[in-house]
Amino acid sequence: MHSKHAKFIIILTIALILTLLINGCWSRKELENLAIVRAIAIDKAESPDQIKLTVQIMNLSEFSKQGGNGGSGSIPYWNAQETGSTFFEIIRKFTFKSTRRLYFPHCEAIVFSEEVAKEGIDKYLDMIIRDPELRPEQHFLVTKGEASKLFESKLPLEQSIGTHFEKQFDLYSVTSQIIPFTVHEFLERKLSNTTAGIATIAVVNKEENPIIEGTAVFKDDKMVGELTRSETRGLLWVLNKVRGGIIVVNCPEEKGKISMEIINTESKVIPEIRNGKLHITIDIKANTNLGEQTCLPDLTTPQSWDSLKKRQATVIRNEVLAAFSKSKKLNADIFGFGEAFHRKYPALWKDIEDKWDYYFPQLELTINVKTEIKETGILLKNAIAK
């Protein structure tokens, strides 16, 4: 080896090692020095300009004592509260209390109190989007009363409210009556000028457990009203997001109820202009299984089969109509019908867009529901019928 090369290689090696050592593990943070935030609540503070922020932080030493299983009675989290004038300021203020730096990427839910939501939430969104640690994928919720109360509610199975919501929203397809809604989706709706934002409503019930109650409807950035759980499914039918759930209909002749389980669905929104009026057609196709019957007759005859199909179609139609009339009443286009017109009639849309508040309540709606019943479980007749 030539000595010139050797010199070069030695200098290069030393330089490389120094560059590694000098940066001193920049932005390194050890796991045990992080306060892992699972949920954020935003409330109004006493003075008008101020915000009250509550964060639920995992208490790791409690968590490790329980071996990650819970149930020993002690609470594995810490709800820390702080007030201040801006979001960011408050987050930094927490270090007066906490020995660890707040760490937000594992935050599962952001909860606004109804009061804050009715006043408008735009001013909070900037920080949530701008900060790289806060993920736009966190769930977006509104609660009645103080948001921080939700954090103190008793969790029957989970260790923190974050995990609770994470797992609860995974189950939405069982009923399709709640909407797992993220900050990201809220922003997507805000990008359109006409589509109204929505959020999940969670409240604390009498047993002090958190419970999903329905869906909040926003106009611009202010909450204006809410949908019940069955109206929420009406909304989901239109959005083509129904993945499952139970439809209960009455028995054709006798008293009693029949439960149909939704297997798969498909829906389509077709915007049209009929006789100079804006018209929306919604085609819904749904396949169900007969899941339960409390009346005796054999329902597997062609006649009762047809009648069942019609009955469940009516139920679906009523759900959609209920959601539609609620949104008309609030004059909030939660379905995104405006965007459907935008896509189909881009030229015309320029004229309509600004006057959408005028056009939307006059929208005409046709709902076509086509249903099929596929199976009846492992029985044909009622279990006790002879």
Added chain:
Amino acid sequence: MFSFLAKKLRFLQFLKDNSSKQTPNQDFSSPITTNLKTNLKLIKKALGGSDDIVIRPFNLGIENKKEAALILIDGLIDKDTVNEYIFKPLMLESRSLSENKIILDKDIETLTKTLVCIAEVETVHTLEEIIDNCLKGDTALLVDGLNKALIINTRGWKSRSIEEPQTEVVVRGPREGFTETLRVNTALIRRKIRDPDLTFESMTIGTRSKTDVSIVYIKGLVLPGLVKEVKRRLENINTDMILESGYIEQFIEDAPFSPFSTIGNTERPDTVVAKLMEGRAAILIDGTPIVLTVPSLFIESFQTVEDYYSRPYYANIVRLLRTMSFFISILAPATYVALTTFHQELIPTSLVLSMAAAREGIPFPAFLEAIMLGIAFEILREAGIRLPQAVGTAISIVGALVIGEAAVQAGLVSAPLVIVVGITAISSFAVIPQADASAVLRFILLLLASTLGLFGICIGLLAILIHLTSIKSFGVPYLSPFAPVRPVDLKDSIIRSPLWLLINRPTSIAKKDLQREKWGLMPKPSDENNDH
């Protein structure tokens, strides 16, 4: 400081230039004289009077008796052979011959034809040749009045019998492994290929050790350039001794500074034969059961001979596992440190919570913890290898208990890291040929990960990839058949196709006689048999 280092290097250069070729100090190339006594005296002087040298004078015949002497080295010769087939005929049966006056005119070859009952015999003319051959275990016969000597092959020393190799154990496959004796090893190969093309070319390396080295190849398959290159590199080795194939490997490898070895080694004759059949050459070294094969590619580390003995499904699963374990063994601790100190957001929430809970109260940063456990593991491994087996198990128990259990309970290390280091250790044993490379790379990547996070790991992996693509093994790119891509060879790389689809030899190595089997060998029963 740099100039000091540079000066030092220049000094080393100076030393190197001035070192002359080392040769034995005495010169024995002088021819054999006709006087037996002078010859014996010279030989005795040359061999330095060691007590394992046996010089046995005797008389040939009775009437026309002539003085003669046998020179041999005790321990290297087979005593029965010497006594029965050399001494007995020469001393006893020569009497009857002497009456017929056949014995000894001017020609020593007469003895070969009449009295020496041994197959391999040759005539030499210099003292040096006598000494060289005696040191190999041959017996020299000198007769007074003749300036020639007979070298009789009587080699037969105590050696290990053929046993199952301990390093490359197979469940299905031959149980024989190479031994320390070169001749036995060549026989093991010859027995598997009865092809006249199979060629052994021998040479001697080591000015003092004079180790026999044999280059093996199949004439019709190997590239002529390859054998020439191997010979050139072997001839360039000018050192005093070769103890093991590792000596040769380090003198002839392509990338001496690389953590990756560009020369393969094996203890199994079937592996060597398979490689010869692919157009490679092998280097057999006397005194070691480890045989070198060249060229050696990266992908060979993930292949074993048993892959071809077992049916393809499981063989493929195992190959994929080996590939995966190589990556685990170099990446697992680095990834753990990078994720827990820089990218906590990338870990799933429930996992990060239990990991953080496990790290609660640990006094060391994750990097230090990983380094400590990594070093502890290497120490355990080293101690376990060097100790006798009975004590070795004690070591592993101490290691498992102290490091695995007590350290976690005492809150010195976190349990997840113990699992990571454990998985790393096991994975590195799944790819033994790359085990030392992965140990080095593991620590480098760990350092990079602890300073730069995943970014550092990416830099490290890229550097490794660039390095791998840049090195060659005896002219073949180390990363072939992937870079450069040879689609035909991919049939036998990470995955192995059924044998009846492996029509060709690997094109990255073999260039001649590519097709090794006929098309359409897929077995199918004949229609008549189906009826039964």
